[in-house]
Amino acid sequence: MHCTRKLNDTIHWVGGSDRRLALFENLFPIPRGVSYNSYLIMDEKTALIDTVDSSISRQFLENIYHVLDGRPLDFLIVNHMEPDHCAGIEELLYRFPGLKIVGNTKTLTLIRQFYDMDLDGRTLIVAENDVLPLGSHTLRFYFAPMVHWPEVMMTYEESEKILFSADAFGSFGALNGNLFDDELDFDRDWIADARRYYSNIVGKYGPQVQAAMKKLSGLEIAMICPLHGPVWRSNIPYLLDKYTHWSKYEPEEKAVAIFYASMYGDTENAVNIFAGALAESGVKNISVYDVSSTHVSTLIAEVFRCSHLVLASPTYNNGIYPAMLNFLHDMKALNVQNRTVALIENGSWAPASGKLMRALLDEMKQMQVLDPVVTLKSALKEDSAAQLAELKDSLLQSLAE
Ligand code: FEO
Numbered sequence: 001m002h003c004t005r006k007l008n009d010t011i012h013w014v015g016g017s018d019r020r021l022a023l024f025e026n027l028f029p030i031p032r033g034v035s036y037n038s039y040l041i042m043d044e045k046t047a048l049i050d051t052v053d054s055s056i057s058r059q060f061l062e063n064i065y066h067v068l069d070g071r072p073l074d075f076l077i078v079n080h081m082e083p084d085h086c087a088g089i090e091e092l093l094y095r096f097p098g099l100k101i102v103g104n105t106k107t108l109t110l111i112r113q114f115y116d117m118d119l120d121g122r123t124l125i126v127a128e129n130d131v132l133p134l135g136s137h138t139l140r141f142y143f144a145p146m147v148h149w150p151e152v153m154m155t156y157e158e159s160e161k162i163l164f165s166a167d168a169f170g171s172f173g174a175l176n177g178n179l180f181d182d183e184l185d186f187d188r189d190w191i192a193d194a195r196r197y198y199s200n201i202v203g204k205y206g207p208q209v210q211a212a213m214k215k216l217s218g219l220e221i222a223m224i225c226p227l228h229g230p231v232w233r234s235n236i237p238y239l240l241d242k243y244t245h246w247s248k249y250e251p252e253e254k255a256v257a258i259f260y261a262s263m264y265g266d267t268e269n270a271v272n273i274f275a276g277a278l279a280e281s282g283v284k285n286i287s288v289y290d291v292s293s294t295h296v297s298t299l300i301a302e303v304f305r306c307s308h309l310v311l312a313s314p315t316y317n318n319g320i321y322p323a324m325l326n327f328l329h330d331m332k333a334l335n336v337q338n339r340t341v342a343l344i345e346n347g348s349w350a351p352a353s354g355k356l357m358r359a360l361l362d363e364m365k366q367m368q369v370l371d372p373v374v375t376l377k378s379a380l381k382e383d384s385a386a387q388l389a390e391l392k393d394s395l396l397q398s399l400a401e
Contacts, residue, residue, distance in 0.1 A: 002066035003059060005179045007223065007231065008160065010137070012040045014048070014063035016056035017174035024084075024172065028200060028297045032193060033174030036060075036084060037227050039164060040067050041157065044135030047075040047102075049155055049164045050227060051088030060088060061095075072096055075124070075132065077139065078103040079166040080152050081110035085227055090117050100124045102132060104143065106151035131158075144168065144212040148202045154216070161222040168212065169239055171229030172197045182234035191242075194229065196301035198246050203304065203334040209247035213240070249337045249365075251307035254399060257287040259299055260312040260344075261321040266379040267346045270388065271312050273380065274344070277392050283399065291323040296330050303331060308340045308399060311357055315347035320356050328360045337365035340398050342391050346376040370394040 005013040019033035036052035038060065046068060052060045064073065073096040078086060081103075089111065092099055101111070102124045111119065126132070132139040138158045145152060147168055155164040171194035178184045186194075202209060224232040224239065232239055245252050258275055262268035268290070275286050287306070289299055303309060313324040320328065341361055345354030354373040361367040371394060374387040 002062045004063045010042050012067045013179055014038050014040045014067055015052055016059040018055045019174045029295050030172050034172050035175040035228055039225055041137055043137045045074040046071055047134055048073055049077045050079050050085045053084040054087035057088055073099050076101050077155050078107050079155055081107055090115055110151055142215055146205050146208040147212050148205050161220050163221050164225045167227050169224050170226035173229055179231050181230050181232045195304055196297050199301045199304040200297045206247040206249055246304055252305045255285055255306040256283055256308045257302045257306040258310040259289050259291050261291050261324045263314055267312050267314055270376055270380040274388055281396055291327050296327050299327050300330055303336055310342040312344035313353040315351050315353040318352055320353045332364055340368045342370045342395050344374040348378045351375050
């Protein structure tokens, strides 16, 4: 049985959600599931914007056939060739003999890499700014390379002013019946997953996101239809503001997030004392994460949110504790920059993690490390407590700037 929603009288959401998948990209936990959005435009010609992941292909086909109501599918616009959106291409080519695939040259290269299907006479290659008239609707194509794959393009429907934005402006999270941003409390229920989605999947490509936003800035946009998560039609400025901060690596909030690793609880104890001292000095909404038990994608999302980071790590095999090292490598890989960082190291005989964490932060852009770097020798003692108090004052001063 079909499960669709109408964007308006002629454009339909024909995607679906997967609440069974544990790890998106076999990497990111998605306890709230994920949606794969696809949109079908009914006009003199019919056009489908992207397909879906193979996990929901049966639902997807039922949705398409219901909306088409006996008509053929004329065009499939492929905005993005990652398999969570392109799994249905071959099946649709078999089912609709007149169907043409619309994409750019890079799209076609990727299709041929992923599939062995015969595409002779079945493709329409478009260039930047090309248009495809469907009748009363007209599609215009804007390329958004490396947001976050090279072939990515966005499709703008000119008569209804709808932007089909590919992965951009998407979020983890299954759709629970509500499709539009004004049907749900995004800031309460969705923003953490949207931030985690952006920061981990698109985060590395901030300059490319900026370029795409600049390119689209002259367009009047009534609706943004991403490939995952809710459709935006009411509070688009809220979303654009988030994307501006994230893509410029500007923190959303002046806030402190503490990330610690602790083998036997002594580094954790120092962190708790530090957080309490900050709170007594008036700092609110402090976040504390154990990097061993918190998925690194959540840690990364918090880095994108917060202005001030505290990293506390034991020394392990003369290096940084593995979970903290992995977190720092991920920060660098995702192009994290422009944060203020306080460091706490621990080492029972040769503490080195502070120096090593600083060296990794120095490889990132505009990361300011506060003085002093606190050194614990096994556990917090009077001398290290004094350093911790100094570090608290540095952090408070920086927060006040
Ligand atoms: Fe949702 Fe880049 O695929």
